Amino acid sequence: VSGFVSLVGAGPGDPDLLTLAAARALERADLVLHDALVDGRALDLAPRAQRFFVGKRAGRHSIDQATINALLVRGARRGRRVVRLKAGDPFVFGRGGEEAIALAEAGVAFEVIPGVSSALAGPASAGIPVTHRGLASGCLVLTGQPDRAWRSVLGALPPRSVTVVLMMALGARAEIARFALDRGWPADLPAALVLGATSPRAWSWRGDLGGLGAAEIPADCKDLPGLVVLGDVVGVAERIRTEEVPRDHAIA
Numbered sequence: 001v002s003g004f005v006s007l008v009g010a011g012p013g014d015p016d017l018l019t020l021a022a023a024r025a026l027e028r029a030d031l032v033l034h035d036a037l038v039d040g041r042a043l044d045l046a047p048r049a050q051r052f053f054v055g056k057r058a059g060r061h062s063i064d065q066a067t068i069n070a071l072l073v074r075g076a077r078r079g080r081r082v083v084r085l086k087a088g089d090p091f092v093f094g095r096g097g098e099e100a101i102a103l104a105e106a107g108v109a110f111e112v113i114p115g116v117s118s119a120l121a122g123p124a125s126a127g128i129p130v131t132h133r134g135l136a137s138g139c140l141v142l143t144g145q146p147d148r149a150w151r152s153v154l155g156a157l158p159p160r161s162v163t164v165v166l167m168m169a170l171g172a173r174a175e176i177a178r179f180a181l182d183r184g185w186p187a188d189l190p191a192a193l194v195l196g197a198t199s200p201r202a203w204s205w206r207g208d209l210g211g212l213g214a215a216e217i218p219a220d221c222k223d224l225p226g227l228v229v230l231g232d233v234v235g236v237a238e239r240i241r242t243e244e245v246p247r248d249h250a251i252a
């Protein structure tokens with residue numbers, strides 16, 4: 001018997017934002033390999049499955065990608081239904097593409113179950129529409145991490161042309177703000193931080209590019225994943241949500 005692998009997006013946090021296809025795959029799974037950002041309540045949907053945490057956790061050694069790929073292939077070859085559960089969408093900064101290639105090359109049958117990416121759902125949950133007629137005709141999703149690759153993209157972008165969502169960029173927020181200001185982006189361009197979106201601990205800050213570098217994240221939120229959002233659409237949150245969104249918590 002040959003097994004099967006499902007590369008599944010778990011959505012941004014709240015298990016209610018799992019897709020029906022994801023819930024079905026979890027229900028049938030024999031083995032679930034999951035990341036750090038996946039909510040425990042999503043794992044409860046896989047009652048029969050053996051579960052393995054294969055994600056990165058600050059300060060601890062993490063399992064390398066080649067080992068994860070090998071675990072997926074081995075599980076399937078043993079005839080098991082394997083779910084690889086990844087935060088958000090598996091193909092958005094999730095290395096899901098690498099896993100799909102490894103499975104294809106190994107001749108293992110697999111499927112991709114897309115997920116709701118935090119890149120779009122995060123801003124939405126904070127009342128920020130990533131596109132808005134008259135304000136933003138597009139949305140650019142960038143990573144704030146490897147080799148500061150965001151520099152060449154942001155540097156080439158006309159200010160105010162599109163909404164920019166930066167993932168894995170909280171630590172680089174001051175550097176990103178400085179870079180954009182140095183290139184003539186206006187200090188009053190609306191900016192936001194959206195942390196732990198759709199989770200019970202969600203926290204957000206809204207201000208402007210001039211204040212972004214000094215925007216403080218409360219100590220009890222520092223472990224949360226978060227997004228940096230730049231663009232006039234951030235101002236829309238003011239008009240469409242009033243009470244639900246935690247407002248301008250702390251600006252140093």
Ligand SMILES: C[S@@+](CC[C@H](N)C(=O)[O-])C[C@H]1O[C@@H](n2cnc3c(N)ncnc32)[C@H](O)[C@@H]1O
Nearest residue numbers: 087088089092094117118167168196197225226
């Ligand atoms: C390795 S990437 C994975 C992204 C994921 N595949 C997705 O589509 O959402 C991890 C980054 O996603 C973002 N992220 C994930 N979940 C989030 C959430 N609930 N709220 C805000 N940002 C989140 C953060 O920028 C975090 O550093």
